[in-house]
Amino acid sequence: MLAAQTPELSDAEYRKLVSKPVVKSADMSPEMSSEAIEVMTMAVDKFINVKNYEAAAQLIKNSLDKKFGASWHCAIGEGFGFEITYQKRNMIYMYYGQLGVLAYKC
Amino acid sequence: MRGSIGGGNPLNALEDEDLYQEPVRQIIKPLNQLDLSEAELREEHTRVLTATDPNVPNNVTKYNYKDRMYKIDPPGPGDHLAVHFSMDGCLLFRELDEAKQQLAYMEKKREEEEEAKRAAAAAAAEAGEEEPEADGGAGGKGGKNQFNYSERAAQTFTNPMRDRGVATEPPPMVNFSSTIAQWEIYDHYMQEYAASQQEAEHEAARRGIRRPDGGGGGRGRGRGGGDDTVHSAKMGGVLKMLERMANQNAEDEIFQDFKYWEDASDQFREGEGSLLPLWRFSTERTKKKQVTALCWNPRYPDLFAVGYGSYDFLRQGSGLVACFSLKNTGSPEYTLATESGVMCLDFHPLHHSLLAVGCYDGTVMVFDVRQRRGAPIYSSSIKTGKHTDPVWQVHWQCDEQPKELNFYSVSSDGRVANWIMSKNELKMEPVMQLKLVGGAREEPEVRHPLNGLAGGCCFDFNRHAEHLFIVGTEEGRVHKCSKAYSGQYLQTYEGHNMAVYALRWNPFHPRVFLSCSADWTVKLWDHALPQPVMSFDLGNAVGDVCWSPYSATVFAAVTSDGKVHVFDLAQNKHEPICEQKVVKRSRLTHVCFNLRDPIIIVGDDRGGVNSLKLSPNLRKVHEPAGEDGKLSARASAQAQADNMEKLLQVADTKPTPA
DSSP states (O other), X not given: OHHHHSOOOOHHHHHHHTTSOEEEEEESOHHHHHXXXXXXXXXXXXXXXXXXXXXXXXXXXXXXXXXXXXXXXXXXXXXXXXXXXXXXXXXXXXXXXXXXXXXXXX | OHHXXXXXXXXXXXXXXXXXXXXXXXXXXXXXXXXXXXXXXXXXOOOOOOSSOTTSOSOOEEEETTTTEEEEOOOOGGGGOOOOOOOOOSOOOTTSHHHHHHHHHHHHHHHHHHHHHHHHHHHHHHTTOSHHHHHHHHHHTTSOOSSSOOOOOOOOOOOOOOOOOOOOOOOOEEEEEEEEOHHHHHHHHHHHHHHHHHHHHHHHHHHHHHTTTTTHHHHHHHHHHHTHHHHXXXXXXXXXXXXXXXXXXXXXXXXXXXXXXXXGGGGXXXXXXXXXXXXXXXXXXXXXXXXXXXXXXXXXXXXXEEEEEOSOTTSOOOEEEEEEETTBOSSOSEEEEESSOEEEEEEOSSSTTEEEEEETTSOEEEEETTSTTOOOSEXXXXXXXXXXXXXXXXXXEOSOSSSOOEEEEEETTSEEEEEEEOSSSEEEEEEEEOBOOOOTTTOTTOOOSSOOBOOEEEEEEOSSSTTEEEEEETTSOEEEEESSOOSSOSEEEOOOSSOEEEEEEOSSOSSEEEEEETTSEEEEEETTSSSEEEEEEOSSOEEEXXXXXXXXXXXXXXXXTSEEEEEETTTOSSSOSEEEEOSSSSOEEEEEEOSSSSEEEEEETTSOEEEEEEOGGGGOOOOXXXXXXXXXXXXXXHHHHHHHHHHHHHHHHSOOOO
């Protein structure tokens, strides 16, 4: 059904589309989430060229710890499943490019 | 010594510096104290202290056996000694023997100890141990005594331990799980894209719509939303209440009259009464219309509906139904507009919000007054059948409960129809075709060339025999019909020469009905007799006649010269007991008694409805004499019917002019 609706996009168009993050699920205040998105996109942008997701996750975790207090956890990957328990109002899960980025506090 | 001196002298006591404790001192003098003057008190008495005791007697005489005579025995030095305090001590003088013995004993004991110590030291040396000697030496020097030493310890109280813990509520946790895969990311992006696309389209469409009205529509809508409280139903309710209060305040006198005023002059005139005009109900919208129907609501005695239309064939317009309440005399509670002029209306006796309306163009409609939309819930159409001429009267039937609601109508197209409110439409059932009766007696040879129908003008259903009803026609005839036989009349009453405007069965007596006609007369009939029992000439076309709900012999009629005639046949069989002009320069069209209050409403052809209060003479209820107290409703009705019966008998003995 979705396929029927979605129009065919050229490669360039799709790349343009995925150049901005899409929040899949967020459980935090709007100000907090906008700040978190900024941190996460910045970190992913920084390390995407060298494909060093671990460093990106480390950076995100550290900056979020600094911004919102310990202790944050971050997972980045092209494909994975997870089941987490997080502190309420402290979770964001978004897609950015080909990556799924999850950050939560626990 | 000093205390004893001071105690005797109060002044001395005052001066005493040592007695510092009590600021207020009360001096209690012994009863035998001397009273001394200031000078005497100031006088100094010198006293010398000696070692002699003044209390010791110095004249003790004793018998001297040696001299064989009494001799004075002067007090010796020992006699003057007074022992105030003595205590035995534990000290001993060194020189005493006792002391010497004790010292010797102690010396001996010390020496024995020395001896024992020396012996122990020697034993230790024998054992070849060096240290004990050193230790002993140390002990000997005044340190701890190794043998005669006891260690003492004290234990302090140990407090019992108690466990105590505090736990804070952990921050609320949420479980969350998901999976990430490339296709999911792709799908999500695509969905987002589609949504944004759609949003953009909507936005464009909205802008497209808004453009034509130049954005003014949007603003207008916004303003409408902001003023919502002003136009809300709640505000409407408040305003309505306010209007009622304002009206009630403004018309306080009329309300007082309505409730309490009774014409005092009635006591002094027998068989005559008067009408007190109260309110006049009219609205701007009905100025040019005629009142064509009046009906009180059977449930709410203060509510009545007024139908507006026109009787003039050439001046037809739209119609209106207005429901007025006595609680708000200024403006109608509801108004219902109809396309064609309203000719008649009737409230359902049980479902009091249902209003049947007949119109000039032949349609009949049913309104639910509670729905204030103004649209009928049922309306007859050409498809479902309708009258082709004005509907002159409608009447609800409520005989059989389980059946669907239905009502009858009569029209000048010569038909009486029954309308059944089925689920979604109004079904018409023709009941009667009013065939012309070629006055059998008067002109037997003339056959009507046109086989037309008689125009029905009015009808009424007998309350006691359900199937029985009477129809008045434009030709002046009154037909008694039955719902059971649609083909023929049970009886035809001739007496009126012009159109019969109204027919009313008596509410109490089963056989009597009234008719009024354009030929200026009101006639009283017994349906068993072909001739009218009584006839009253009112000198003008009689628009309507109405029995009172409280007495079988009282009825009111309105004429086109603006007069209301009230008859009480029990008081006067020939003349009205009240004949009063209530409107100037207009015709009265309809009259209706209130079911509870002693008032009538009359409608005129200028769109106004006047309410009139009946004076006490006009509402005498003639109960049979000899019965005291209150009659039950049934007995009272029976009494009313008997009254009428009596009247009929009287009238019958006097044969009516044939």
